Amino acid sequence: MARPKQFDEDRAVDAAMRAFWTAGYEGTSTQDLCTATGLGRSSIYNTFSSKRDLFERALRRYMAEKNSGTFAVLDGPGSAKDKVHALFRQVIDAPHEDPLGCLVVNATVEMGPRDTGIAGLLKLDQERRLHALTAMITAGQRTGELDKSRAATDLAQFVIAAIGGMRVAARGGAGKETLEGIANTALSCL
Template sequence: MARPKAFDEERAVDAAMRAFWSAGYEGTSTQDLCDATGLGRSSIYNTFTSKHELFDRALRRYITTKNASIFEILDGNLPARAKVGALLRLTIEAPEEDPIGCLVVNSTVELAPRDPGVAATLREDQNRRLDALTAAIRAGQRSGEIDASKDARTLAHFVITTISGMRVAARGGAGKDTLEAIATTALSVL
């Protein structure tokens, strides 16, 4: 008879997510994961089978968690320009307890070029965000709030790329004033 797990698997995934978010996939050792989760190596490997599987679960958790606030904004009743502004504010006002930067951006740079599974997860995530943001921008174009002569999908790509760049800038030490200026410039493009 197998012994029941004596730990909360979801809390372990959350702890691993924060470790990967802080140090990246390659920069996070198995010992780092043990320290972050409070689990021994055997518990990690018996539950998740590999560091990569744990990373995959952590990345999906990150995407689900972060996208919840994004889709709440995009599905809300704000005008389109205000929705884009609110998305930019999420980056500027990231919770202080969160690691600086973005696990999606970090994983896109570190793993996507050589890991087809991670690349597919990231592509699926980006397409969902692009579709929702494109729809919001098109609504803003129909209402006259956003320049209708510009391609909505291109504008959505621009906004998402700007947010990614802001997260990289924050990780590199950019302060709120710099991030505010970037956000203001991005909004002026719409």
């Protein structure tokens, strides 16, 4: 008879997410995952089948958490510029307990070129955020708040790139003042 699981699988995925977010896929060893989750190797492999499987689950968890905040802003009240500013503030005011940077950006650079499954997951995530941002920007263009001379999709891509760049800058040591400067410059381009 198989022994029942004695751990919270969601907590283990959260802990693994933070480990991968901090060190990347290749930089996170199985021992690092054991330490982060408090699980033994056999529990990790019996539950998640592979490091790659655990990484994908952690990436999906990260996307769900970050996207819920993004979509709450985009679907909430306020002008289009206020919403973009709020998205930038999410980067500037990221919780201190969060690792620096962005797991999606890290995975895009590290895994995207060599893992078609992860690349597909990242593409779907990008398309979902792009669609939502494009719709919000289109609405802002209709009201005259945002520049109509540029395609809404181009502006949405710019916002996504600015957010990703801000996360990379933060990981590289940029402080709040620098991130605010990037955000203010980006806002002036809309």
